[in-house]
Amino acid sequence: MSDALLHVNRVTVDYEGYKALDDLTFGVDAGAIQVLIGPNGAGKSTLLDTIIGRVRPTSGQIVFKGEDISRLPEHQIVRRGICRKFQTPGVLESLTIEENLAVAASRKRSAFHALRTRSGNGERHRVAEVLAMIGLQAKSRLLAAHLSHGEKQWLEIGMVVAADPDLLLLDEPAAGMTHREAEETARLIRSLAGKHACVVIDHDMDFVAQLAAPVSVLHMGRLIAHGSIEQVRNDQNVVDVYLGRTKAAA
Numbered sequence: 001m002s003d004a005l006l007h008v009n010r011v012t013v014d015y016e017g018y019k020a021l022d023d024l025t026f027g028v029d030a031g032a033i034q035v036l037i038g039p040n041g042a043g044k045s046t047l048l049d050t051i052i053g054r055v056r057p058t059s060g061q062i063v064f065k066g067e068d069i070s071r072l073p074e075h076q077i078v079r080r081g082i083c084r085k086f087q088t089p090g091v092l093e094s095l096t097i098e099e100n101l102a103v104a105a106s107r108k109r110s111a112f113h114a115l116r117t118r119s120g121n122g123e124r125h126r127v128a129e130v131l132a133m134i135g136l137q138a139k140s141r142l143l144a145a146h147l148s149h150g151e152k153q154w155l156e157i158g159m160v161v162a163a164d165p166d167l168l169l170l171d172e173p174a175a176g177m178t179h180r181e182a183e184e185t186a187r188l189i190r191s192l193a194g195k196h197a198c199v200v201i202d203h204d205m206d207f208v209a210q211l212a213a214p215v216s217v218l219h220m221g222r223l224i225a226h227g228s229i230e231q232v233r234n235d236q237n238v239v240d241v242y243l244g245r246t247k248a249a250a
Contacts, residue, residue: 150185
């Protein structure tokens with residue numbers, strides 16, 4: 001994993017004896033999609049929190065583009081090219097879709113200046129590009145408050161993409177969506193591959209299968225399996241601790 005865009009090297013996060021991450025090693029290549037699954041409490045969100053700087057590792061290193069970012073504050077990690085989308089949409093509901101994307105695209109300016117000053121050609125082009133990507137061009141002037149739950153999820157993914165990070169951390173991007181919306185979300189994430197690396201957390205195995213990406217399985221802060229969706233589904237360790245049933249039933 002020495003050539004990985006992101007290299008999590010033997011990271012432990014210890015909360016007074018409880019190891020949310022336990023000597024975990026994990027990597028993501030540039031432009032690749034990597035899926036993380038595991039039961040509740042497995043350490044998935046803690047891993048994302050540690051990558052983005054919200055949680056400090058007790059031991060080990062987080063290396064991004066060859067730099068140890070383990071002790072950097074969150075805003076500096078974001079500036080280096082990592083952005084995170086949380087499970088609950090965090091869009092600015094009092095702004096239009098277009099304005100939300102403009103704020104995200106102008107990451108070198110404050111939100112106030114992004115809305116009060118004229119965007120450069122590069123930012124306007126980026127907003128138009130992302131609007132087309134998330135399929136919301138026709139609603140660009142609509143307030144974000146009026147969007148459906150699925151559309152808010154797409155807008156927030158678009159906001160993360162608009163900031164043009166090298167690595168996107170997506171926490172349950174299809175949560176609460178209809179089957180059709182989840183299919184569109186999987187298509188959207190697949191379209192990011194190559195230009196952006198993505199780490200995706202999700203529990204919906206049908207959605208995970210649609211991503212057509214390698215899957216890593218966490219349990220009690222440790223990586224217990226890694227491979228294709230079929231390899232993971234047939235891994236006895238995964239069946240025992242994650243699916244909670246016999247291999248034959250799985």
